[in-house]
Amino acid sequence: MKLQLTVIGVAAMLGGCGSGVGVPDQFAGSWGADCSAPFVKFDGDSVHVFPDNMDYTIKSATLTGNELKVAYDTKDRGTVTDTYESQGATLRLTKTEAAGGEATWDKAPMSKCP
Numbered sequence: 001m002k003l004q005l006t007v008i009g010v011a012a013m014l015g016g017c018g019s020g021v022g023v024p025d026q027f028a029g030s031w032g033a034d035c036s037a038p039f040v041k042f043d044g045d046s047v048h049v050f051p052d053n054m055d056y057t058i059k060s061a062t063l064t065g066n067e068l069k070v071a072y073d074t075k076d077r078g079t080v081t082d083t084y085e086s087q088g089a090t091l092r093l094t095k096t097e098a099a100g101g102e103a104t105w106d107k108a109p110m111s112k113c114p
Contacts, residue, residue, distance in 0.1 A: 021045055021058050021059065021060055021061055022042070022044050022045045022058055022061060023042045023047075023058070023061045023063075023068065023070060024061070024063050024068075027042050027068060027086075027091065028042050028043065028044075029041065029042065029043075029112050029113065030112070030113040031091050031110040031111065031112055031113065032050075032110050032111070032113055033107070033108035033109065033110050033111075035111070035113035035114065037050070038050050038110075038113050039051065039093070039107075039110055040082075040093075040110075042058075042070075045057060045058050046058060047070060047072055052074075054074070056072035056073065056074060056080075057072060057073070058070060058071070058072050059071045059072055059073060059079065063086075066085055066086045066087065067083060067084070067085060067086070068083070068084040068085075068086055068091070069081055069082070069083050069084075070082050070084070074098070077098040077099045078098060078099050079098070080096060080097070080098040081096070081097040081098070082095070082096050083095040083096070083097075087109060089111060089112070090109035090110060090111055091109065091110045091111075091112075092107055092108070092109045092110065093105050093107045093110075094107075
């Protein structure tokens with residue numbers, strides 16, 4: 001059963017061009033605590049981080065229970081891995097790992113923006 005769920009999870013993450021890796025479909029789109037200023041957008045195999053005003057190619061995306069981990073490479077911080085907690089229709093950034101360091105966040109839950 002576990003192997004079957006893993007295969008289904010991997011298949012759900014594949015899609016798009018470039019890296020061939022993306023977030024599961026339910027997370028595609030822009031997310032923000034205030035949609036007039038979204039925080040992040042998942043689009044195929046890329047992630048747009050609004051505070052950076054940058055697009056990054058997703059290296060990996062895993063969904064385990066309600067925890068979504070998205071890894072991407074940046075020029076100045078190397079590989080960044082953001083961990084989000086999915087709670088129903090909301091997504092909340094809880095942790096960022098980059099350049100050998102880690103930051104934990106107590107961010108407001110984000111909703112999918114129209």
